[in-house]
Amino acid sequence: MVLNTSAVNTEADWVARSLRSVWHPCTQMQHHETLPLVPVSRGKGVWLYDHEGRRYLDGISSWWVNLFGHANPRINAALTDQLGLLEHAMLAGFTHDPVVKLSERLSDLTGNVLGHCFYASDGASAVEIALKMSFHFWRNSGQPQKREFVCLRGGYHGETIGALSVTDIPLFKDAYGPLIRQAHVAPSPDARGAQPGESPADVARHAIAGLEALLDQHAGKIAAVIVEPLVQCAIGMAMHDPVYLAELRRVCDANQVHMIADEIAVGCGRTGTFFACEQANVWPDFLCLSKGISGGYLPLSLVMTREHIFQAFYDKDVTRGFLHSHSYTGNPLACRAALATLDIFDEDDVLTGNRQRAARLTQALQPVAQHPSVRHFRNRGMIWAFDVVCDTPVQHASFSRRFFTAGLRHELLLRPIGNTVYLMPPYVLDDDEIEHLASRTRVVLEEVMAAA
Numbered sequence: 155m156v157l158n159t160s161a162v163n164t165e166a167d168w169v170a171r172s173l174r175s176v177w178h179p180c181t182q183m184q185h186h187e188t189l190p191l192v193p194v195s196r197g198k199g200v201w202l203y204d205h206e207g208r209r210y211l212d213g214i215s216s217w218w219v220n221l222f223g224h225a226n227p228r229i230n231a232a233l234t235d236q237l238g239l240l241e242h243a244m245l246a247g248f249t250h251d252p253v254v255k256l257s258e259r260l261s262d263l264t265g266n267v268l269g270h271c272f273y274a275s276d277g278a279s280a281v282e283i284a285l286k287m288s289f290h291f292w293r294n295s296g297q298p299q300k301r302e303f304v305c306l307r308g309g310y311h312g313e314t315i316g317a318l319s320v321t322d323i324p325l326f327k328d329a330y331g332p333l334i335r336q337a338h339v340a341p342s343p344d345a346r347g348a349q350p351g352e353s354p355a356d357v358a359r360h361a362i363a364g365l366e367a368l369l370d371q372h373a374g375k376i377a378a379v380i381v382e383p384l385v386q387c388a389i390g391m392a393m394h395d396p397v398y399l400a401e402l403r404r405v406c407d408a409n410q411v412h413m414i415a416d417e418i419a420v421g422c423g424r425t426g427t428f429f430a431c432e433q434a435n436v437w438p439d440f441l442c443l444s445k446g447i448s449g450g451y452l453p454l455s456l457v458m459t460r461e462h463i464f465q466a467f468y469d470k471d472v473t474r475g476f477l478h479s480h481s482y483t484g485n486p487l488a489c490r491a492a493l494a495t496l497d498i499f500d501e502d503d504v505l506t507g508n509r510q511r512a513a514r515l516t517q518a519l520q521p522v523a524q525h526p527s528v529r530h531f532r533n534r535g536m537i538w539a540f541d542v543v544c545d546t547p548v549q550h551a552s553f554s555r556r557f558f559t560a561g562l563r564h565e566l567l568l569r570p571i572g573n574t575v576y577l578m579p580p581y582v583l584d585d586d587e588i589e590h591l592a593s594r595t596r597v598v599l600e601e602v603m604a605a606a
């Protein structure tokens with residue numbers, strides 16, 4: 155059958171066909187009766203293009219995954235090469251160069267403290283793996299009663315049932331309450347909670363005191379505490395002082411509880427260091443990576459862990475092993491994209507370049523930071539966020555959608571979380587693009603507030 159596709163290749167047609175056949179994620183589909191759906195035909199660098207040549211600066215790295223721009227020539231070349239060698243082979247009983255090299259290089263980046271990498275595809279699967287491994291470690295160690303978890307207020311770890319059990323965002327969770335084994339919720343170290351005269355470090359220490367009180371009561375039943383180091387992204391880029399992580403490490407050790415660092419969003423240089431935990435000079439027992447690790451190309455996630463945890467599973471007895479698997483575990487194409495991503499970090503001294511980029515963007519955003527409706531302008535590494543005060547509850551409720559829509563008119567892809575606007579651009583913004591991102595953010599903010 156030959157379809158004359160050029161005849162139906164219009165913008166409006168793609169939208170109509172998508173709305174008929176594709177159930178879009180994280181979306182009340184009826185909102186698309188008024189909210190635009192944007193068909194993307196291609197990407198290049200920080201830009202996404204539609205079929206009619208309109209462009210959008212990808213200010214949120216396509217949901218926090220893209221690091222070095224769309225259609226990156228170096229990642230493309232690595233994938234093209236890998237396609238000619240091996241697209242996929244199962245990882246049980248077999249292995250391949252890309253997964254071995256990637257595991258070694260990531261382990262190196264932790265000084266070999268986290269020397270064992272277990273693979274999956276999506277972030278939520280990595281979280282499931284970390285939870286199961288922690289529980290199973292204690293079971294193998296004669297402490298099967300340690301089967302509860304602690305998460306933080308406002309934490310987000312993905313949307314499968316297990317990941318939702320350690321997520322504290324009602325919008326994603328409430329509908330599934332009856333399916334979920336609720337974790338303990340400890341206070342968030344969100345620096346916005348500071349009382350007059352308090353520093354972010356003070357807020358972090360109060361939050362630790364709350365966690366310690368919880369562990370004093372329940373540590374005997376608790377397997378692990380799971381956190382998003384430095385920035386709780388999904389709740390609205392809530393940032394905290396690194397001292398929280400240092401204290402968390404101490405408290406976990408004192409209570410014989412694992413520390414799970416979910417660096418799915420904050421890893422891979424996003425907060426200024428390759429791993430966010432480096433800023434507190436600590437390593438967790440389990441570290442989850444996904445999103446940026448493949449440069450934003452392919453689904454890849456992994457959990458890194460320590461030697462003594464690996465050893466607790468190493469035995470003649472098959473049931474003491476970690477029998478979890480996914481069909482595409484350690485996919486060679488995805489691992490190769492990750493290796494190309496790590497090469498770029500080395501070859502371009504990305505972390506240094508990002509410090510300059512960040513200083514320029516922070517400077518360029520000063521008019522936004524000083525806007526009368528803006529509160530808590532904040533930045534960590536390559537993440538910026540600010541909260542916008544609306545006059546009425548109705549304006550507040552529609553703020554995010556109005557901002558997103560106005561952004562599109564100004565060649566900007568930004569997708570506020572509630573009334574928090576955040577910028578999480580790829581690490582390849584040049585000076586003109588920094589200027590575009592900052593000045594258009596200001597224009598959109600003024601437009602949305604004027605229309606309110």
Ligand SMILES: *Cc1c(COP(=O)(O)O)cnc(C)c1O
Nearest residue numbers: 276277278310311312416418419
């Ligand atoms: C995105 C995210 C996840 C879930 O990853 P998916 O690939 O969407 O399943 C888990 N934890 C954090 C901190 C995230 O930001």
